[in-house]
Amino acid sequence: MKNGLISWLVKNHIKHERDIDKVLGALAFVVRQDGVVKVQGANSVFEKMLGWTNYLWSQGMDIVHLMPPEAQKRFCAVLDAASQKVFVEFTENIMFRTLMGTVITCRIHVCCVSVSPAEASYVMRVSYNKQEQIKEALFTEALRQSRVNCWYWDMSQGSVIFFNTDIPEEPHAGVPFMNEECVSFENFPQGMVDVLKFVGDSRTAFMDFVKKLLTRGQSEDLSLEMALETDDGRQVWVSFTGQIVRDEKHTPEYVMGTWKNITDQKADEKHKNCLMGTLRKESVYDITVNLDKNYFVADSSLEKWMEETRVFSPYYDQAIRELVNERVVKEDRQKLLDFFNLDTLRELPDDENFSIEYQRRYNGKTNWFKVTINTFCLDEFSDKWMYALVYDIDASKQRELVLERMAATDALTGLYNRAHSLELMEQYIKEHADMPTAVMYMDLDNFKNVNDTLGHAAGDSLLICVANAMRSYFGNDAVLGRIGGDEFIMMYLNADKSYVGQMMSDFVNYVGDKCRAECPDVGVTVSLGYVLHPDFGDDVAMLADLADKALYEAKHHGKNTAVEYNSRMR
DSSP: OTTSHHHHHHHHTOSSGGGHHHHHOEEEEEEEETTEEEEEEEOHHHHHHHTOTTOOGGGOEEGGGTSOHHHHHHHHHHHHHHHHSTTOEEEEEEEEEOTTSOEEEEEEEEEEEEEOSSEEEEEEEEEOOHHHHHHHHHTTHHHHHOOOEEEEEETTTTEEEEEOSSOOSSOOTTOGGGTSSEEEEESTTHHHHHHSOBOTTHHHHHHHHHHHHHHSOTTOEEEEEEEEEOTTSOEEEEEEEEEEEEOTTOOEEEEEEEEEEOHHHHHHHHHIIIIITTHHHHSSEEEEEETTTTEEEEOTTSOSSOSOSEEOTTHHHHHHHHHHHHHBOHHHHHHHHHHTOHHHHHHSOTTOEEEEEEEEEETTEEEEEEEEEEEEEETTEEEEEEEEEEEEOHHHHHHHHHHHHHHHBOTTTOSEEHHHHHHHHHHHHHHTTTSOEEEEEEEEETHHHHHHHHOHHHHHHHHHHHHHHHHHHHTTSEEEEEEETTEEEEEEESOOTTTHHHHHHHHHHHHHHHHHHHOTTSOOEEEEEEEEETTTOSOHHHHHHHHHHHHHHHHTTTSSSEEEOOTTOO
16 A cells, blocks of 8 residues: 555645545445444544444444444345445445434445455445435424424525425415415525515515525525515515525525514504504513413513413413412412403403502512503404513612602601501401401600600600510511600500400510610600400591590509500590
8 A cells, every 4th residue: 555545645635644534534344244234443534423432343333333223224235235246336325323312314335345155344435414414304303393384495496395384274365385284486586476465565575585595604594574465455474584505615505494474473563663652662571462362472582481482372371370470479479460361351441551560579689560551453453462561660669669658657766657557557457347456555654854864865766765665576466656756556456355455564564674774764664555446446546546545544543554445434
């Protein structure tokens, strides 16, 4: 081989001897002996292609490890044919299994170099065209496993084929590629243009789309939306994507891509443009629901909680529930689910806005959001739709809550003011008419001495101390308010008669201890009067007045005590 072909290649065309494999391609040495076929030699390109790098081929590898069962039979048939004519090449498409288990289809070239009754040897060259594999997968398994409509333009044949995996229940007259599983147009694109009825400038846009495809690089996608008219006068919108594939000489070979019917989305967009104006620009995301066909279309900026842009019945309720359960705080979930109930939405009047505010977990914290819905029908579309906009209102809501708290609470102690306390008490009694409660009035004994001897700052500090003691003792089981000065109003919820008297006495002692600890030099205690509901009616203002009468009795019977109202008090 010193003066042979390999030496000539190395000397004249290949800088490094290890690059020879790149010139020769994937090569393997195959031996069949006693019916067993093994690969007993392979170069680096063959190894890399199938993933069997650094394998000790001299030990041989049975083809059962390299090929699926059906491919093994086919391969043996090629070997049989090659054995009949030594040094004659035979070709076939054979499936190989890579080390990772992936099955790829390759083109093999087999040549028998020696044959005897007991053994035959072959040289096999293998080529693998990844582009062809992608194309093959696109129109076979991928079509069966997905709902994607595909199209394929074979430039060598001059025809285009549309593969439809989403055939409509109602045919679109005059749009054949949308109603058949597989439709071919000859003389593409002109042949297709002659058949379809384009609306407006869609015909020109489609021709420009095809021309642009031919000028694009191999990895670049191009998209187009165009309008077609059916024989019965309906308008259909279609979205196309396309990608050109070129051969080794950069010559356009074929175009492949996807297409889908986007008529419903276009109807949604038209309504958004007409009715919503700039509102959409301010929203976090939007959802459009077809109330008759039970599916919704989500804006691309929606949380990535679903992979499809259209979710169909019966998955609407499930999808809404998953979204709400994942993002919305527990206490607001049901009201939002009721808000998006399909039966409720169908009954709403058209073109009126309805809103609801809720809290959700967002970026690791709880934020306020608002969703506004509007139901509508368009003349050219008989279906009823609901359009929802979702806004982030956290900043404005927090300001609103601050103002509400300022209007409802006492600035010094943070307790509710008298008006808001009475409002909450009234609301509770309405919602729990049969639940026993206690309405209380309380003030501090000898509080004037604190201001006179220690100053108003000490008095304020004592009032804060009392408020904290009230919170600590009752927790969330009471409405706690400050009337003004050293007077307080409270309602204890679920006040059982068997223990409420002892509880009130213990409370007086508890607050008194806190006061003496805060101002040890002044003998401050508290007096308290309370009245039980529903024993004396449901009128909160009247109950508060009766508790005040009981407080008067406590003040005039030694102070530092709790007195229950009874009918003998005037």
